[in-house]
Amino acid sequence: FTASSLFFHLTEKDDFNKKRFDFTSINGKVIPVVAYSRSNYNLWGIEKKVEDILNELEGKLGAWSHPSLTIYIAGLGGMEYSGATMTSLRALGHEITHSYFARGVMPINGNSGWLDEAIASWRDDGYQSHSSLRYSSAKMSGFSQYKRTTDRKAYNEGAKFMAYLNGQLESLGGLETFLSQVYNKYVHKTITTELFRSELEAFSGQDFKRDFQGHVYGVGSRKSGHGA
Numbered sequence: 001f002t003a004s005s006l007f008f009h010l011t012e013k014d015d016f017n018k019k020r021f022d023f024t025s026i027n028g029k030v031i032p033v034v035a036y037s038r039s040n041y042n043l044w045g046i047e048k049k050v051e052d053i054l055n056e057l058e059g060k061l062g063a064w065s066h067p068s069l070t071i072y073i074a075g076l077g078g079m080e081y082s083g084a085t086m087t088s089l090r091a092l093g094h095e096i097t098h099s100y101f102a103r104g105v106m107p108i109n110g111n112s113g114w115l116d117e118a119i120a121s122w123r124d125d126g127y128q129s130h131s132s133l134r135y136s137s138a139k140m141s142g143f144s145q146y147k148r149t150t151d152r153k154a155y156n157e158g159a160k161f162m163a164y165l166n167g168q169l170e171s172l173g174g175l176e177t178f179l180s181q182v183y184n185k186y187v188h189k190t191i192t193t194e195l196f197r198s199e200l201e202a203f204s205g206q207d208f209k210r211d212f213q214g215h216v217y218g219v220g221s222r223k224s225g226h227g228a
Helices: 046-061 092-097 114-124 157-168 174-186 193-204 209-215
Strands: 017-024 030-037 069-073 078-081 084-087
Touching: 017 046, 030 046, 046 069, 046 092, 046 174, 069 092, 078 092, 084 092, 092 114, 114 157, 114 193, 157 174, 157 209, 174 193, 193 209
Parallel strands: 030 069, 069 084
Antiparallel strands: 017 030, 078 084
């Protein structure tokens, strides 16, 4: 998974419209940013859009950890890389979030890939907070060790699971406080689902084993409830 973090795009000189600017991180570091696209329309207002996203993410998760940010605006959807993305404008925030979780803190295998999509989708949904789990059961991890793809349920059920964790951690500053701690501890390192749960329990002093069994590993059919 770490090998897929590389972004390399070879093209003819002056084949794209480009916008270059700097972003000053909360730690004072100046981050060079380049956004490019075949359509100049895609670059209108791009500096403000990127600054807004980075200010949001730095305020919640911590300082940008990569030496630069490269954004190739093309097509629909997007793909994340380490400090880079090929993305549509609509998916821009989602893909930049992945430079925190996916290509910052990196899933070590297919059974851990649900984490970063769940976190980014939770962010896309407006950092929701739920007091209970709003789906009966789901299997997003615990597959064969040879599985290399992220389970699609991470985008929906995974985001709801993160919203539930946000509710459970409300008295401790919410999920973003925990994720900030995980990010700063494991940035540019790998993480597993069980390591994530271990850090969650150490942070909260709560036991989330049953929640993970029913709603991440798909064991049983738990409708809701931490510790149910």
